[in-house]
Amino acid sequence: MANSPSGDSMLDRLVRILDAFDAQNPTLTVNALARRADVPRATTYRLLESLVSHGLLARDADGQVRLGMRLWELANRSASTLDLRQAALPFMEDINQLVGQNTQLAVLHEDDVLVIERLSRPGSVVNQANVAGRMPVHLTSMGMALLAYSPASVLEGYLERHGEAMVARHPKLRHELAEIRRTGYATFDGLIDPESTGAAAPILDTRGHALAVLAVVVPRGSDLLPAAVMALQTATRGIARALAPATEH
Amino acid sequence: MANSPSGDSMLDRLVRILDAFDAQNPTLTVNALARRADVPRATTYRLLESLVSHGLLARDADGQVRLGMRLWELANRSASTLDLRQAALPFMEDINQLVGQNTQLAVLHEDDVLVIERLSRPGSVVNQANVAGRMPVHLTSMGMALLAYSPASVLEGYLERHGEAMVARHPKLRHELAEIRRTGYATFDGLIDPESTGAAAPILDTRGHALAVLAVVVPRGSDLLPAAVMALQTATRGIARALAPATEH
Incomplete structure (x- = not known):
């Protein structure tokens, strides 16, 4: 897996980005997301692009970010629970x-x-x-x-x-x-x-x-x-x- | 984002891997997973390691693979629905x-x-x-x-x-x-x-x-x-x- 200079893998960053959202924070600005996920802001902007295009994240009309419906769909249709x-x-x-x-x-x-x-x-x-x-x-x-x-x-x-x-x-x-x-x-x-x-x-x-x-x-x-x-x-x-x-x- | 020689990004492959599971196929062997996700078998084995360690996938006692509870948790706790x-x-x-x-x-x-x-x-x-x-x-x-x-x-x-x-x-x-x-x-x-x-x-x-x-x-x-x-x-x-x-x- 491709690592950033800090040794952080793409997957590490992805999981931290998804983990930044919770019941109290269902939407975040990109800056708040970068801070909570501990991912450099430039990297967050770049990742965001791909994550939105894959439907794992979504952007609201006001630019706030939230989890995408596609993520919900993938996680739920064969959930072990x-x-x-x-x-x-x-x-x-x-x-x-x-x-x-x-x-x-x-x-x-x-x-x-x-x-x-x-x-x-x-x-x-x-x-x-x-x-x-x-x-x-x-x-x-x-x-x-x-x-x-x-x-x-x-x-x-x-x-x-x-x-x-x-x-x-x-x-x-x-x-x-x-x-x-x-x-x-x-x-x-x-x-x-x-x-x-x-x-x-x-x-x-x-x-x-x-x-x-x-x-x-x-x-x-x-x-x-x-x-x-x-x-x-x-x-x-x-x-x-x-x-x-x-x-x- | 790091691309494979085929131009496939890590995120493309991840989404196809998650997408390989559905209500009819809640568990898959690694070979079936590689086939359904259209990811080379060696790459699937390598990705599987990281995905399991991050809890996005889980391995059953018999070696079959299923979606991980961590994926369910991340996708559901702030779902827009x-x-x-x-x-x-x-x-x-x-x-x-x-x-x-x-x-x-x-x-x-x-x-x-x-x-x-x-x-x-x-x-x-x-x-x-x-x-x-x-x-x-x-x-x-x-x-x-x-x-x-x-x-x-x-x-x-x-x-x-x-x-x-x-x-x-x-x-x-x-x-x-x-x-x-x-x-x-x-x-x-x-x-x-x-x-x-x-x-x-x-x-x-x-x-x-x-x-x-x-x-x-x-x-x-x-x-x-x-x-x-x-x-x-x-x-x-x-x-x-x-x-x-x-x-x-």
Whole structure:
């Protein structure tokens, strides 16, 4: 791959350019893009030309830059999460209507919770999760449920890299994880937002490992919680069945 | 940008590699990938290394290649369709439950109908639309509704490029488009699948142009159609309101 004088490959720069956009910054001026991506301004202008012509970026009428529809199309039409999302969406709709609070679907990815889908209702409690956003494992019920149902090697690897932050927040971690596995769900009060309680149940593969988690966020202290947990546990079993090959039904 | 001896840029090859995957081919062997992307096999192996290390592609345990979660994350967290999708999803759930048939959201993109979201029900009629899949404008109610509510320049540009195919299928095109604008929706029987009827209503911006369309597919000859159209027209107005700046409510 062609490298710039700094040893930066074209692909490094491309990924940093795409990474410069997020939910808070869906459009950027070219100068802001160069700064956030840490790519020289002249190089950014030159790359921009090709990226726009390939549809990976787009220019608004006012000259601002945003991600292109072609990028969205390429990334989504065979996404590995597509089956999971299609299987989960009808159940998420049911929970969203029955429980009346935000419902989200997430996976463990590179030591973070990656939100795959989120349905929200007007009037739901504050919720920090965004589609394709990342959240810390140790500060979410989603992360704790994913960890409790991970293969031992994944759990130990995670703890090697993040044990300190985890144990500072969860001094009785082993006990908590065992308790999540015993009850089949994770729930924590106000880990991120003091006003809310999260609850998450795993969608399990045939070996009993979490493929994903389904979660709701309810107001802290809400008497909705036991019913919401039961809805989650019913839905996650339905999703697992919908995902399993027909012969296993 | 560094070019190969054939004048192919790195970005050309990258886009062709990503483009080799689709709903029917979510995983590929490296050889199949090289063939479908029309990239020499040795170059594909070399590029694969970097693409996997950047998370744009991933390798399965059996050596097959698929799109990486990082690509999905980068493309989705600030997608320009995110607001549209978030505004439309609750209405799509309602229609999906009330009408009990597939519901989809689409935009006009590069002379095709690009499906942004799709909700389906078990037992729905056959439906060719996939999330992030493209469909021909002249063979879908979605495309015809999008065209009828496009700015004149978009409509004329489309007809210049695709007038022949369009008029072969829709000899009274101007009349059909006027009729769609008069009634506020498009409906066609069996344009793609002889067993089904599609109906689509536009989500309009403040100038009266379509930002997107909302559509259902019902069994051909179903007496559900008038009610489904009314549900679509109610939902599209709700979505347009949800998308408008607060001051315009």
